[in-house]
Amino acid sequence: MLKVDNISKSYGSIKALSDVSFTLDRGNIVGLLGVNGAGKSTLMKILAAIIHPDKGEITYKGKDVFIDTFEIRKxxxxxxxxxxxxxxMYVREYLQYVADIYKVEKDKVSSVIEQTGLQKEYKKKIKTLSKGNRQRVGIAQVLVHDPMFLILDEATSGLDPNQRESLNNLFVELSKEKMIIFSTHILQEVKDICSRFILMDKGLVVADQDIDTIESIQETFHQLINENNSR
Known part of the structure; x- marks a missing residue:
């Protein structure tokens, strides 16, 4: 289990996160909702131990993420x-490079190429790929070391509907054994694949509920979008 306890983060006078708390368990996909500036990306970088919070703590299986950082990042x-x-770099070359960093077996690269639908792209240079296929390469590098905790910030951005459906099905399958937190602006996507959602606004958690209650926050979510667009 991962526990987030009263995390706060500021950038100068801007409060990005304010006393954010929640828990994540294996077997769930948690949808992270919020407009631009809600604090989603800052939260995900802290969860990934890339930046430190100003206060609060995160523990994974009882270990402090910011003390046992090297081990937990695995x-x-x-x-x-x-x-x-x-x-x-070529797609396969890049994925092999990532696999070597994590010291995983070479056959794992072939596995994630198949998982993410890159069979026709893996011999191409990354710079020649469409945005959707570049996104799939990014997802493949996330999976190559078979992590227990997946942090996916706008993972399906740039994908066509068929690609999005294929990868969402993959995330659902992966979630049976993993913890996944998944940010998106698409409310329907959260409804389709998530078991729970967290709605953020201005650095605060304004809702943390099971997915079957998401209809109750639709009006609030759309209101936040309209307010953000009118700024």
Whole structure:
């Protein structure tokens, strides 16, 4: 289990997160909802131990993420919103490079290529790929070391409906043995694949509920979107 306890983070005078708390368990996909600036990406970077909070703590299986960072990162797969990739590398070459960092067996690369639907793309240079296929490469590198905790920031951004459905089915299958937190702006996507959702606004958790109650926050969510668009 992963426990987030009263996490706060500021950038100068801007409060990105304020006393955020929740828990995650294996066997669930948690949808992280919120408009731009809600604090989702900051939270995910903290969960991935990339940046430190100003206060609060995160524990994974009882261990402090920011004390046992090196060991715990072996269990984390993180896809950032901007999905940085080495564009001059071939797809398989890049995935093998990531696999070597984690010291995983070479056949795992072939496995994630198949899992993410890159069979026709793995011999191509990353810079020649469409946005959707680049996103799939990013997801493949997240999976290559078989992490227990997946942090997916806008994972299906740029994918066509068929690609999105295929990867969402993969996430559902993976969630049987893993913890997944998945941020998106698409409410229907959360309804389709998540067992629970967390709604954030201005760095605060305003709802943390089972997915069967999501209809109750639809109006609030759309209101937040409209307010954000009118700024």
């Amino acid at each position: 269990h984390i797969g993180y896809l950032s919103e901007d999905n940085p990739l080495y564009e001059d």
